[in-house]
Amino acid sequence: xxxxxxxxxxxxxxxxxxxxxxxxxxxxxxxxxxxxxxxxxxxxxxxxxxxxxxxxxxxxxxxxxxxxxxxxxxxxxxxxxxxxxxxxxxxxxxxxxxxxxxxxxxxxxxxxxxxxxxxxxxxxxxxxxxxxxxxxxxxxxxxxxxxxxxxxxxxxxxxxxxxxxxxxxxxxxxxxxxxxxxxxxxxxxxxxxxxxxxxxxxxxxxxxxxxxxxxxxxxxxxxxxxxxxxxxxxxxxxxxxxxxxxxxxxxxxxxxxxxxxxxxxxxxxxxxxxx
Numbered sequence: 001x002x003x004x005x006x007x008x009x010x011x012x013x014x015x016x017x018x019x020x021x022x023x024x025x026x027x028x029x030x031x032x033x034x035x036x037x038x039x040x041x042x043x044x045x046x047x048x049x050x051x052x053x054x055x056x057x058x059x060x061x062x063x064x065x066x067x068x069x070x071x072x073x074x075x076x077x078x079x080x081x082x083x084x085x086x087x088x089x090x091x092x093x094x095x096x097x098x099x100x101x102x103x104x105x106x107x108x109x110x111x112x113x114x115x116x117x118x119x120x121x122x123x124x125x126x127x128x129x130x131x132x133x134x135x136x137x138x139x140x141x142x143x144x145x146x147x148x149x150x151x152x153x154x155x156x157x158x159x160x161x162x163x164x165x166x167x168x169x170x171x172x173x174x175x176x177x178x179x180x181x182x183x184x185x186x187x188x189x190x191x192x193x194x195x196x197x198x199x200x201x202x203x204x205x206x207x208x209x210x211x212x213x214x215x216x217x218x219x220x221x222x223x224x225x226x227x228x229x230x231x232x233x234x235x236x237x238x239x240x241x242x243x244x245x246x247x248x249x250x251x252x253x254x255x256x257x258x259x260x261x262x263x264x265x266x267x268x269x270x271x272x273x274x275x
Contacts (some may be wrong), residue, residue, distance in 0.1 A: 030106030033099055037091060038063075046110045055087045058174055065182040067110040069157040075104045112182060119187030122180045127188075130168060135191045136260065141168060147193050148235065148264055156185040193261045200269025203262055207255055215273040230274045238267050 035044060041052035041060040046067065052060030079100050082090040091100065124133060130143035137143040151159065160181050163171040172181065204215070212218045218230060220241075230238065242255065242263055258266070 028099055028102040030099075030102035030104075033095065033103050034106050037094060038103065041087070046107065058086050059177075060087070062178040063107050064110040065112045065178040066157070067107050067112065069154050069182060069185065071154065071158075072104060072108075074158075075107060076100060079103060114186035115179075115183045116187050116190060118180070119183035119185070122176065123184050123187055126172065126176065127184065135188060143168065146188050147191050147260075148195075149188075149192065153185050153189055156188055157181055160185065193264055195261075195264040195268035197265070197268040197272045199262075200265035200267070200272075203258070203266050204269055207258070208266075215270040218270075218274075230270060235264075235267055238270065239263055242266060 039049065041049060041055065042063050043049045043052065046063030048060050048062050078088065079095070080090060080092045082088045091103075095103065123131075123135075130139055130141050131137045131146055132139050132143075135146035137145045149156070159169065160176070161171060161173040163169050176184070215230070220228060220230070233241070242258075
């Protein structure tokens with residue numbers, strides 16, 4: 001019984017002191033820890049030191065370029081466990097968890113201005129073979145049309161760094177520097193068509209309303225129609241329905257002239273009306 005009491009007392013002391021330990025992290029100097037543990041390779045301001053550039057088989061990564069795009073979990077994993085096959089060794093033996101969090105806080109203060117000219121150049125050299133020179137992926141290999149991608153900048157960067165399992169999109173983190181990845185991501189993001197429901201409404205009135213008074217009145221046909229509605233379809237399925245649905249024999253001349261961007265505007269309007 002006495003032993004049990006000692007365990008209970010120890011647990012209570014732990015609960016009392018835990019907040020004080022956590023609060024102590026506010027006083028940890030992440031900049032100083034970065035200077036001591038990271039700057040020799042990554043540079044004092046995250047831009048790679050001369051020594052970092054000379055590392056084999058891969059140079060150190062530019063923290064400044066990736067600071068706003070890599071998730072906190074990713075940074076924590078890399079700092080804690082290192083990166084196999086590179087000179088990035090685990091820091092869990094020299095930094096405790098709170099110190100690692102402080103280093104991450106400091107890294108995330110770095111700013112980077114993307115170079116869209118470099119992004120375009122590197123995109124054309126590395127990515128256009130699958131995604132096309134204009135990003136619309138009309139290359140016959142099934143790559144994603146980047147103009148209509150819903151990924152944000154962080155999602156684009158993560159996809160470039162780690163690829164997409166089960167597709168031809170492989171990791172580019174050893175082929176491209178962090179600077180190139182950040183520049184390409186921002187260039188790709190600049191290509192996207194921002195679908196306009198307002199323009200879609202005009203297109204709908206001109207090309208669709210004769211048969212379908214409103215998007216809500218559209219009836220689906222096919223084996224799965226009884227169980228699905230427009231709201232269940234993704235953009236690709238809606239695109240196919242508009243271009244190749246059963247109505248095409250009648251509406252073909254009305255929709256044949258619609259561009260890819262027009263279709264996206266139509267989809268945006270349909271989405272707005274059918275929720």
